[in-house]
Amino acid sequence: MSALLEVRNLKVGYGKIIAVKDVSITVNQGEIVTLIGSNGAGKSTTLRTISGLLKPKSGEIFFEGNRIDGKEGHDVVKLGICQSPEGRRIFPRMTVSENLDLGAFLRNDKDGVEADRERVLELFPRLRERINQRAGTMSGGEQQMLAVSRALMGAPKLLMLDEPSMGLAPVLVDMIFETITKIRDQGITILLIEQNAAAALDVADRAYVLESGTVKISGKASDLAKDDAVTKAYLGG
Amino acid sequence: MARSSQRKWVTGYLIAVAAIFIIYQFLFPWEGLPIGIYDFLQLWLPPTAVNESLVYVICALGLNIVVGYAGLLDLGYVAFWAIGGYCAGWFMSEFFYQINLHFFGSVARTAPGIHVNFWGVLLIGGLVCAFFGILIGGPTLRLKSDYLAIVTLGFGEIIPQVFFNGDDIAGFNLSNGTKGITILDPIPVGAKNIGPFDFGYKFIIFVLLAALMVFISLRLRKGKLGRAWLAIREDELAASMMGVPLMQTKLSAYAVGAFAGGLGGVAFATHVDGVYAERFNFSISIFLLAMVVLGGMGNVWGVIIGALLLSWINSTGLPAFGTTFNDKFGTSINFPSFTFLLFGLVLILMMLYKREGLIPESRLRLILHEGDAEEDLTSKESK
Ligand SMILES: Nc1ncnc2c1ncn2[C@@H]1O[C@H](COP(=O)(O)OP(=O)(O)OP(=O)(O)O)[C@@H](O)[C@H]1O
Ligand SMILES: [Mg+2]
Numbered sequence: 136m137s138a139l140l141e142v143r144n145l146k147v148g149y150g151k152i153i154a155v156k157d158v159s160i161t162v163n164q165g166e167i168v169t170l171i172g173s174n175g176a177g178k179s180t181t182l183r184t185i186s187g188l189l190k191p192k193s194g195e196i197f198f199e200g201n202r203i204d205g206k207e208g209h210d211v212v213k214l215g216i217c218q219s220p221e222g223r224r225i226f227p228r229m230t231v232s233e234n235l236d237l238g239a240f241l242r243n244d245k246d247g248v249e250a251d252r253e254r255v256l257e258l259f260p261r262l263r264e265r266i267n268q269r270a271g272t273m274s275g276g277e278q279q280m281l282a283v284s285r286a287l288m289g290a291p292k293l294l295m296l297d298e299p300s301m302g303l304a305p306v307l308v309d310m311i312f313e314t315i316t317k318i319r320d321q322g323i324t325i326l327l328i329e330q331n332a333a334a335a336l337d338v339a340d341r342a343y344v345l346e347s348g349t350v351k352i353s354g355k356a357s358d359l360a361k362d363d364a365v366t367k368a369y370l371g372g
Numbered sequence: 373m374a375r376s377s378q379r380k381w382v383t384g385y386l387i388a389v390a391a392i393f394i395i396y397q398f399l400f401p402w403e404g405l406p407i408g409i410y411d412f413l414q415l416w417l418p419p420t421a422v423n424e425s426l427v428y429v430i431c432a433l434g435l436n437i438v439v440g441y442a443g444l445l446d447l448g449y450v451a452f453w454a455i456g457g458y459c460a461g462w463f464m465s466e467f468f469y470q471i472n473l474h475f476f477g478s479v480a481r482t483a484p485g486i487h488v489n490f491w492g493v494l495l496i497g498g499l500v501c502a503f504f505g506i507l508i509g510g511p512t513l514r515l516k517s518d519y520l521a522i523v524t525l526g527f528g529e530i531i532p533q534v535f536f537n538g539d540d541i542a543g544f545n546l547s548n549g550t551k552g553i554t555i556l557d558p559i560p561v562g563a564k565n566i567g568p569f570d571f572g573y574k575f576i577i578f579v580l581l582a583a584l585m586v587f588i589s590l591r592l593r594k595g596k597l598g599r600a601w602l603a604i605r606e607d608e609l610a611a612s613m614m615g616v617p618l619m620q621t622k623l624s625a626y627a628v629g630a631f632a633g634g635l636g637g638v639a640f641a642t643h644v645d646g647v648y649a650e651r652f653n654f655s656i657s658i659f660l661l662a663m664v665v666l667g668g669m670g671n672v673w674g675v676i677i678g679a680l681l682l683s684w685i686n687s688t689g690l691p692a693f694g695t696t697f698n699d700k701f702g703t704s705i706n707f708p709s710f711t712f713l714l715f716g717l718v719l720i721l722m723m724l725y726k727r728e729g730l731i732p733e734s735r736l737r738l739i740l741h742e743g744d745a746e747e748d749l750t751s752k753e754s755k
Contacts, residue, residue: 186613212615224610226603237603240596241615289615 138197139164139324140185140216140293145194147177147184153192154180156348162293162326167319169327169335169356171369172345178328179221181345182295185326186218187211198293213241215292219282219299221328227271231262234270234281238288247290254321255284258314276307283311287318294318295326300334312338332369336360344369378590381673389579392422397572415692417684419571420643425683426578427640432663432679433585433672434632439661440669441589441598442625443605444513445521448528449660452501452630454535454652456637459497461553461647463488478560490559490642494581497634505630506623513622528657536649547649554646568645578639582676585632589672592628601625602670655712659686662715665722668729678729682718686711 140162147155155177162168170178183189185196187208196204198214206214217238226234235255239248256263259280265273270281279299286294296315300308312334319325329335336342339356344365352365359365396419399405405413431453438446461467464477466485477487488496512523539549547553558565559577566573592598600621603611612618641647659682667678694707722729 188609188612207617208612209615209617212613218613220610220613224607224613226606226610228606229602233599237599237611237614237616240600240603285614 137164138162139199140326141197142181142185143195143197145181145184145196146192147180147189147194148192149180154348155184158194158343158345158348158350160343160350160353162324165319165322165324166340167315167325167327167338169329169339169342170345171329171332171335171342172351173369174330175347176345177348178345179297180348182218182220182297182326182328185211186216186295209241212289215290216295217286217289217291217293218295219279219286219297221297221301223278223282225270225278225281225285227269229270230267231270231273231281232266234285235288238285239290242288242290248288251288251290255287258287258317259284276303279303279307279311283314283318287323291323293324293326295328297328298330299327300329300331308334332365333360336370385676389576393572393575396422396575400571415695416688418688419575421684421688423571423575423578423643424640424687425680426575426582427636427643428660428663428683429582429676429679430578430585430639431633431636432660432667432675433582433589434629434636435660436664436667436670436672436675437589437592437601437632438625438629439664440671440675441593441601441605442622443517443601444622444625445517446524446626446629447521447657447661448524448526448531449629449633450652450654450656451528451531452505452633453637453640453656454532454647454649455501455504456497456634457641457647457652458535458547458553458637459500459634460493460556460638460641461547462486463493463496464490464557464641465553465555467548467553476560478557478565487557490557490638494635494638497638498631499634501630501634501637502627505626505633509623509626513619513626525654525657528654532649532652535647535652538649547647550649552646552648554648556642556645559642568642574643578643581635581639585635586672586676588628588632593672597621597624659715662719665719666729671729674729682715685714690714 138161140160142158142160145155145158146153158177158181160168160170160181170181172178180189184191184204187203187206187210191204194204195202198216203211203214226237229237235252239251242248261277262280262284265277270278273281283296283299286296299311299315303311308331315325315327316338327335327339336356336359342353342356342359343350344352344359352359352362360370395413400410400413400419431449434452435446435449438444438449463486466483468486469484471486472484473486474481475487475492476489478489479487508524508527512520515523535547537549538547539545539551558567559574560566561573561577566577600611600616603614603616604618604621608618663678663682664675665678666682667674667676690711691708694705697707698704
């Protein structure tokens with residue numbers, strides 16, 4: 136199995152605060168890998184560093200065998216790493232349609248973009264109904280669907296989702312996780328950050344548990360779901 | 373829908389242009405008009421005011437790209453206006469009498485100084501300003517927007533000061549200091565030369581420059597760059613997550629905006645037939661900002677109206693109203709001194725009650741969007 140993404144001994148900080156001390160993770164082609172952990176564990180920081188928005192203090196990041204730490208954010212997108220960020224960050228004053236267009240900002244294959252647009256609207260029919268609505272006026276769940284769709288419009292090889300289930304009603308949470316599986320089945324590799332550890336471990340192939348900036352436990356998702364330490368800390372068991 | 377609305381604006385402006393040209397080029401100078409109308413126009417809409425307002429239109433459209441499209445607050449736009457003006461001063465007059473350089477100029481070859489063709493100077497002025505835009509933007513555009521505003525404010529103060537004191541830079545006379553540079557070459561159009569008092573033809577030239585800026589604005593707005601600007605205006609971080617190269621995109625907004633400032637500067641110099649450092653003050657930057665805000669940030673048609681309106685109030689409306697008022701009531705109130713009070717008020721009221729401007733861009737965007745939808749439909753049908 137070939138590693139699509141490999142993060143080695145990552146250390147990242149904000150000024151003097153070290154948010155990520157030592158994180159090594161691997162995401163293989165076609166997998167769903169989840170990164171779970173409590174608030175402030177450093178999950179989003181890890182993701183921001185992979186996507187080039189933060190520079191690591193030390194450590195290396197490889198994508199398809201090439202080193203990518205130190206690249207600018209837009210260059211990382213160009214390589215095929217797209218994300219639905221923490222807090223969604225959709226463009227509120229633009230319409231749903233315009234948001235999707237921006238997701239495909241770097242692409243020049245008009246037909247491909249059109250096909251992907253069709254594909255995400257199949258995935259989230261609700262968005263089709265709201266296609267000309269201002270994104271900021273949609274419900275939280277719809278905005279989350281848009282954030283995921285927008286990331287998909289970039290035709291990613293690796294899709295990174297930061298807490299896609301945050302603040303959603305249980306029905307919608309199920310729906311989002313179902314969709315995540317569907318996306319993987321369409322051939323897109325996924326790195327999933329979640330607070331909702333139970334649901335994340337349910338859909339993921341492998342998992343990493345982050346605690347205060349370091350990887351505490353890692354392994355097959357199904358094993359971790361049974362692991363005592365994990366269930367106690369994160370599954371309320 | 374989109375097309376027809378655009379067309380309405382364009383037709384409206386074209387009719388106004390034709391009417392004004394006919395009046396000022398053919399009727400006005402001959403006093404072929406009834407004396408009442410002549411006096412009325414002279415008081416309420418003199419040709420100089422019309423042409424000056426067009427210079428403001430050109431610059432406001434440029435600033436609109438920076439502030440309205442890309443959301444970068446620039447408080448020193450007057451610097452580009454000044455640099456453009458001095459380009460005209462340097463390359464279209466006898467100022468550098470030590471040199472004798474002619475490039476399709478409009479004066480006799482024996483005349484000393486640098487005499488580049490007006491159209492060439494426009495290009496030079498635009499490009500020099502774009503260069504300065506990139507120069508100042510490079511290190512500052514990484515800053516948060518409040519800091520950017522302060523740096524541009526400083527730039528807008530420094531550049532005119534340099535020209536103001538630039539008559540002896542280590543012995544070199546760059547700007548002729550307070551005396552300014554005057555008597556510019558006429559504008560060559562075919563075999564004809566357009567001098568400082570040829571209002572009608574100059575009017576047409578300024579209209580063409582403004583139209584060029586409209587064209588550039590609309591084209592860029594519809595394209596990839598325009599989309600990137602709007603995305604940055606909405607959410608910079610999210611834009612970069614979509615693959616928008618932040619620095620490059622912001623710099624290009626700056627460069628295009630500065631280019632327009634250069635065009636406006638050259639145009640203004642030919643309008644007043646000279647460049648004077650004291651005219652390039654901070655108030656112009658604020659003035660232009662008010663025009664963009666009033667017109668509706670990002671909306672080209674609205675910004676044009678904002679520019680025409682505010683420029684007219686400043687140059688003509690308020691003084692003329694003052695004269696009329698004082699005559700009628702025997703008072704001696706100095707109305708023009710209230711200009712900035714009025715503009716300050718306009719800015720505050722706009723921010724409080726009509727933040728999107730008189731003609732909000734949102735409506736335009738919806739219109740534009742329907743246009744896109746049409747295209748989508750047709751492209752689907754053709755499959
Ligand atoms: N911009 C910032 N400046 C300073 N410190 C930050 C910044 N962003 C995050 N931190 C700190 O870094 C640590 C890790 O934050 P991070 O956002 O990565 O956590 P997380 O695992 O995503 O948590 P959550 O599940 O709550 O989103 C936290 O202690 C946080 O306070
Ligand atoms: Mg987080």
